[in-house]
Amino acid sequence: xxxxxxxxxxxxxxxxxxxxSVGLENVTISAxxxxxxxxxxxxxxxxxxxxxxxxRVAFRAASDFADRLTAAVAGRAGxxxxxAFANAYRAFALEHPGRYAATNIEIDPEVSAxxxxxxxxxxxxxxxxxxxxxxxPDLTDAIRLVRSTFHGYASLEAIGAFRDPxxxxxxxxxxxxxxxxxxxNWPSYAADQRA
Numbered sequence: 001x002x003x004x005x006x007x008x009x010x011x012x013x014x015x016x017x018x019x020x021s022v023g024l025e026n027v028t029i030s031a032x033x034x035x036x037x038x039x040x041x042x043x044x045x046x047x048x049x050x051x052x053x054x055x056r057v058a059f060r061a062a063s064d065f066a067d068r069l070t071a072a073v074a075g076r077a078g079x080x081x082x083x084a085f086a087n088a089y090r091a092f093a094l095e096h097p098g099r100y101a102a103t104n105i106e107i108d109p110e111v112s113a114x115x116x117x118x119x120x121x122x123x124x125x126x127x128x129x130x131x132x133x134x135x136x137p138d139l140t141d142a143i144r145l146v147r148s149t150f151h152g153y154a155s156l157e158a159i160g161a162f163r164d165p166x167x168x169x170x171x172x173x174x175x176x177x178x179x180x181x182x183x184x185n186w187p188s189y190a191a192d193q194r195a
Contacts, residue, residue: 006036011046012056016064019057019098024105027098029053055107061099062117068092069124078131079180085128086150086176093154100154132183142186146179 014035019027029050033040047053072088073081093100103121112118125143134142153172162168 006038006042006046008046008056011036011043011053012060015053016057016060016096016099016102019102020096021098024054024057024098024101027054027057054102054105055111057099058102058105058107059115059117061096061102062115062121064096064099064117065092065103066117066120066124069121073124073127079177079184081128081131082146082180082183083176085124086172086179089150090154090157090172093151094158097158104151129183132186134183134186137189138186141189142183146183149175149179 011032015027015032018032018035022031029040029043029047032053033043036042043053047056068088068091069085072084076084103118125147129139129143132142153175156162157168162171
């Protein structure tokens with residue numbers, strides 16, 4: 001009876017939920033099979049192996065993350081868009097730690113092309129930066145800095161690394177506003193090369 005209704009999508013969703021609960025690294029075929037009350041072999045008709053399962057979780061997570069980011073930045077620009085994007089990014093990472101971890105696994109580009117979630121995350125990110133008028137390589141550098149900052153902050157917050165009595169939310173807000181100010185005054189790579 002538990003076997004009825006299993007689909008690749010249902011298996012991936014259950015694996016994503018499990019990742020949020022116990023960590024992506026603890027999601028295994030055996031653990032997932034036990035959660036469905038089936039033998040391990042029953043899942044192999046829906047996923048090839050553990051790697052395939054984790055890639056499916058990554059695709060699912062990227063789509064969920066893209067939905068969150070896209071909704072946050074819709075109709076916004078500049079500082080307002082950056083703040084909304086930052087808050088959505090942090091909330092997703094903290095509320096869905098397993099899914100968030102899955103969005104950061106390395107996936108072969110040919111395999112990755114089968115999912116639209118990653119491309120939608122890039123589109124949402126690009127939409128935020130459009131107001132700053134940055135061209136490459138400045139745009140790439142700025143996106144890398146902002147992503148690294150958001151990822152680092154959320155990752156440290158998730159493990160309780162901020163032990164100082166200073167309010168974590170207040171630090172977050174000041175940091176995001178500082179990034180917005182930096183983006184508004186981004187030093188041009190071309191100008192740096194001429195100096």
